Amino acid sequence: MQALKPELYALPEVGGEPPMLKGGRCGRCGYTFFPMQAYGCERCGSTELAPVSLVGHGRLVASARVLLHARPERQPPFVVVAVRLDDGPMVRTLLAQDTEEPLPVDTPMATCTVAAGQSESGEPLVDLRFAPEH
Template identity: 50%
Template sequence: MPTDETTSRIEKPSLSGWDVHERPFFKGVRCPACQEVAFPPQHYGCECCGNSELADIELAAQGVVLGSSQVHIHAQPERAVPFTVAEVRLDAGPVVRALLDVEHEAGDWYGRRVHGVLRQREQEPAVLEFRFGVTA
């Protein structure tokens, strides 16, 4: 998805993006010494072995829900409640948190497969938010 003044832009380009097939991914790092994968990307040193030579990588936005919570009261009025936040172990290893793209549907999402989706932000349609969609 190329961007210019008239097209959508991703909300947090330092943390996520989309590939040539328009599939969302997370930006992470891999340690060439011990192969540890980390998110969010940082270049201070490997979290496992301390190596300072970390390589930027793309992490497929696919994984399994470890836990979720439906939010009914939120301090920011821009986000309509209820919404569901999930903690997901990516297939590449790191654990991330993001919204589940399940509207107002309550449920036990533990163990469910999810994949990344980009949705227009309600109050700013030109901005795309990352969410996890539940894989059928």
């Protein structure tokens, strides 16, 4: 099993915690962000930025169900979510499963993986999503 976007997240060990997100932290002011970048801190401008693993837990800030999408490879319906990670940064991504019932704001959320086709060598690929935590 391989990650579709290994630069953004790390797959868990078998039976382990939800996938970790690959963010960064400023060495001068401590600001934590996602995804990792090397251009400079959004808060203080410092380039002393170091990679940091962010736990795959957070709380739902907003969600929107998409019923029509301009790109044919994105099959609606699906739900876009904004999740505030426990480590601070906000992540915009997709809900693992479509739902007609809107999730309440502040729902505890966790990262998970969904099947995302195959690599060129035929290995199964997975991509990152969020799902309500049980």
